[in-house]
Amino acid sequence: MNVSNLAQIISENQSALLEGWMTDLFSKIRRDKASEGELRQQAMQFLPLLAASLKRTSDIKIEGEAWADVRQLLADISQTRARQGFTPIETANFVFSLKEPLFNYLSTALGNNPQQLSEETMLASILFDRLGLFTVDVYQKAREQVIQRQQQELLELSTPVVQLWKNVLALPLIGTLDSARTQIVMENLLQKIVDTGALIAIIDITGVPTVDTLVAQHLLKTIAAARLMGADCIISGIRPQIAQTIVHLGVNLEDVITKATLADAFVIALQRTGSTVAFHNSEH
Amino acid sequence: MERIPILRMGRLLLVTIQVDMHDRLAMTLQDDLTSRIVSDRATGVLIDISALDIVDSFIGRMISNTAAMAKILDAKTVLVGMQPAVAITLVELGLTLEGVSTALNVERGIKLLERGST
Numbered sequence: 331m332n333v334s335n336l337a338q339i340i341s342e343n344q345s346a347l348l349e350g351w352m353t354d355l356f357s358k359i360r361r362d363k364a365s366e367g368e369l370r371q372q373a374m375q376f377l378p379l380l381a382a383s384l385k386r387t388s389d390i391k392i393e394g395e396a397w398a399d400v401r402q403l404l405a406d407i408s409q410t411r412a413r414q415g416f417t418p419i420e421t422a423n424f425v426f427s428l429k430e431p432l433f434n435y436l437s438t439a440l441g442n443n444p445q446q447l448s449e450e451t452m453l454a455s456i457l458f459d460r461l462g463l464f465t466v467d468v469y470q471k472a473r474e475q476v477i478q479r480q481q482q483e484l485l486e487l488s489t490p491v492v493q494l495w496k497n498v499l500a501l502p503l504i505g506t507l508d509s510a511r512t513q514i515v516m517e518n519l520l521q522k523i524v525d526t527g528a529l530i531a532i533i534d535i536t537g538v539p540t541v542d543t544l545v546a547q548h549l550l551k552t553i554a555a556a557r558l559m560g561a562d563c564i565i566s567g568i569r570p571q572i573a574q575t576i577v578h579l580g581v582n583l584e585d586v587i588t589k590a591t592l593a594d595a596f597v598i599a600l601q602r603t604g605s606t607v608a609f610h611n612s613e614h
Numbered sequence: 615m616e617r618i619p620i621l622r623m624g625r626l627l628l629v630t631i632q633v634d635m636h637d638r639l640a641m642t643l644q645d646d647l648t649s650r651i652v653s654d655r656a657t658g659v660l661i662d663i664s665a666l667d668i669v670d671s672f673i674g675r676m677i678s679n680t681a682a683m684a685k686i687l688d689a690k691t692v693l694v695g696m697q698p699a700v701a702i703t704l705v706e707l708g709l710t711l712e713g714v715s716t717a718l719n720v721e722r723g724i725k726l727l728e729r730g731s732t
Binding site: 554 | 698700701702704705706716719726
């Protein structure tokens with residue numbers, strides 16, 4: 331397992347390798363001025379680290395201690411790429427593009443020894459495959475983190491409970507209700523009932539795209555929990571199609587007050603809490 | 615023997631549960647409460663569980679039963695002061711305490727009972 335030739339070739343031909351690498355890379359990636367300088371800089375950091383790691387160990391298992399620097403740099407690069415919206419292919423190409431110029435140098439250096447050439451090529455190929463896969467792996471993880479963070483933000487953003495009037499709360503639901511969201515909606519609603527002492531909560535489902543049996547069950551759970559806290563619920567914003575779906579599914583909403591619009595629900599809520607709305611003829 | 619105190623407020627009875635419930639205590643409470651409803655000619659019962667952090671199916675059933683007993687004696691029961699976490703747990707357990715009126719706190723509960731009796 332002798333890869334010291336590889337290390338030697340890399341350190342001796344660094345600038346030439348860099349040029350070949352960059353040419354190859356730019357033919358594969360979207361070119362824009364901002365990233366060109368950045369790419370070049372990252373590549374310049376990468377080559378010495380790679381050579382150093384190859385000198386330090388003959389082992390090409392990149393999980394090892396000797397490869398820590400290389401891994402760190404690649405991880406940083408991949409994470410930045412993932413956040414900047416590069417595709418996985420573009421990210422992996424950073425490593426893979428180095429293969430071709432490096433193999434050219436290998437074959438020039440070891441042209442008189444075909445046996446060694448094929449061995450070294452094989453080793454280098456395995457090494458670069460591993461580095462490439464590592465890059466994609468980190469890229470994938472970074473993307474997953476982004477998605478998770480967005481989901482969390484969505485959860486927090488989409489469950490506000492607002493006070494419409496003394497003793498009247500409104501809960502405008504937007505998006506599909508799954509059990510995780512129901513839990514948060516329920517907690518927010520109940521806490522707000524405690525804080526404001528509300529008697530009536532209006533759950534507006536105008537923004538809920540579909541109501542299936544599961545969503546209906548979640549709604550009924552929320553209503554039951556609010557009732558245990560001494561608050562009545564009104565469901566509003568039921569679109570015609572949803573009314574049809576509810577009946578076709580056989581969901582029982584008979585014990586719940588339902589209104590077509592939030593305005594209607596609000597009027598009922600005011601009546602129940604002993605307030606009235608009056609219109610005065612004014613001259614404006 | 616430990617007992618849960620029953621306070622009288624006009625024609626209403628107030629029961630505040632602050633300790634862990636067990637069989638014997640529940641039986642004693644139901645005995646005491648039914649006797650008091652009759653002797654005090656009470657029209658309403660308030661059960662305050664604001665001090666309970668955990669309500670299991672046993673307490674849930676005990677409350678339902680007590681409310682049903684009071685109803686036979688023509689007294690309306692209102693369960694008051696449930697914590698949000700308790701409400702969520704009960705709903706997840708499928709115990710929605712049908713037939714028991716609820717209110718946010720004792721004050722609201724009294725209002726509810728007074729409105730019902732007039």
